[in-house]
Amino acid sequence: MSAAAVSSVDLSSVIRPGDGLIWGQACAEPQTLVEALIAQRKTLSGCSVFLGSSYSGTLRPEHVDHLHLTSYCGTGTNRALVQAGVLQLLPSPYSQLGALIRTKQIKCDVAMVQVSPPNSRGEYSLGLAVEYLAPAIEAARAVIAEVNERIPWTHTEPLLRREDIDLLVPTSRPPVYLEYAKPSDIEQRIARHAAALVPDGATVECGIGALPNTILAALEGHEIHYHSGVVCDAVRLVRPKTCVGGAIMGTQALFDWARENRALKLVSSDITHGAATLAKIKQFVAINSAVEVDLTGQVNGEIARNSYVGAVGGALDFVRAANQSPGGVSIIALPASRVVERLSGAVSVPRSEAGLFVTEHGVADLRGCTLAERERRVRKISGSS
Numbered sequence: 001m002s003a004a005a006v007s008s009v010d011l012s013s014v015i016r017p018g019d020g021l022i023w024g025q026a027c028a029e030p031q032t033l034v035e036a037l038i039a040q041r042k043t044l045s046g047c048s049v050f051l052g053s054s055y056s057g058t059l060r061p062e063h064v065d066h067l068h069l070t071s072y073c074g075t076g077t078n079r080a081l082v083q084a085g086v087l088q089l090l091p092s093p094y095s096q097l098g099a100l101i102r103t104k105q106i107k108c109d110v111a112m113v114q115v116s117p118p119n120s121r122g123e124y125s126l127g128l129a130v131e132y133l134a135p136a137i138e139a140a141r142a143v144i145a146e147v148n149e150r151i152p153w154t155h156t157e158p159l160l161r162r163e164d165i166d167l168l169v170p171t172s173r174p175p176v177y178l179e180y181a182k183p184s185d186i187e188q189r190i191a192r193h194a195a196a197l198v199p200d201g202a203t204v205e206c207g208i209g210a211l212p213n214t215i216l217a218a219l220e221g222h223e224i225h226y227h228s229g230v231v232c233d234a235v236r237l238v239r240p241k242t243c244v245g246g247a248i249m250g251t252q253a254l255f256d257w258a259r260e261n262r263a264l265k266l267v268s269s270d271i272t273h274g275a276a277t278l279a280k281i282k283q284f285v286a287i288n289s290a291v292e293v294d295l296t297g298q299v300n301g302e303i304a305r306n307s308y309v310g311a312v313g314g315a316l317d318f319v320r321a322a323n324q325s326p327g328g329v330s331i332i333a334l335p336a337s338r339v340v341e342r343l344s345g346a347v348s349v350p351r352s353e354a355g356l357f358v359t360e361h362g363v364a365d366l367r368g369c370t371l372a373e374r375e376r377r378v379r380k381i382s383g384s385s
Helices: 004-008 031-039 061-065 078-083 094-102 133-139 185-195 210-217 234-238 252-258 315-324 371-382
Strands: 020-023 047-051 067-071 087-089 110-115 142-148 167-171 203-206 225-231 243-248 264-266 284-288 292-294 329-333 356-359 362-365
Touching: 020 031, 031 110, 031 142, 031 167, 061 067, 067 078, 078 087, 094 133, 110 133, 185 210, 185 329, 185 356, 185 362, 203 210, 210 234, 210 284, 210 329, 225 234, 234 252, 243 252, 284 315, 315 329, 356 371, 362 371
Parallel strands: 020 047, 020 110, 047 067, 067 087, 110 142, 142 167, 203 225, 203 284, 225 243, 243 264, 284 329, 329 356
Antiparallel strands: 356 362
């Protein structure tokens, strides 16, 4: 069935008015199913949708005439929905999403997933993302699967079989891609400073965004393991010995690398972000960016210029884990221009978790420092001292 013909699929055979819906985010968005939902939303009025990050721009403000939208983030094209006042925001750490779905605090009656064609054993892979889709599939009354022949078969937990799928829609279309521009000179300088802090043998986490991706690419030639919510394009350059992630977000080159790659495993957010799992990792290095940081080490990862553009996300989960890991360290990297006297938005990571901060001017180690010493060190890397 072509993408053009899928608009004729009767979603009402599975979805009821007022149902709670969850679908894959970013590159894992089942585009054809979302398009069909939008086309049929009047007959499915009152459905609530829990969104992840989105880069397709398929959902628009006018679609809330019959749909209710909630998300954990304002990233990508979600920003337009936030600015229009039609997207409600849930400021929960990523590690809590699975529990919130299972306890129905995030409602999920129907899970809509994009999957690969089945392998010789009849197993459909979730392809580009597992993360909170795993608990969503557990909690859902029904599962709708867009079987996209362009999606790579990857090692995901779980795998699905035909009997697990209530409505199957075959398609063939490019997935959403997430590409970053060539790194700026400032980003490259930041990346060199940050990469020098990562020891060989470390297990590295990398947050979403151009700067963390640039830092990870600077680790090419290092011997590392990888454990993160996001598997980004730089991972295929670094070629970690092991790679555990929640979602693959990048380009076709990354998807080709991921196809049937035994070094890669995609798992639930309960595992990627769960405290029990993270507590077992030695030399855990968490690399994340931020909207801004202040002189005491507080991090705002959510709000810029009074607009919700980020998320609580997984940064706090990973920062805390890195701070507790033997030989581990938390690295927050950002341009010096984002170092401020006082945050203009929420405190996403408290100063009690402050580790290393990196700008193009160098590194500030805030561990064990008094407030006065923190200010002195942060000012040094802000370029204002």
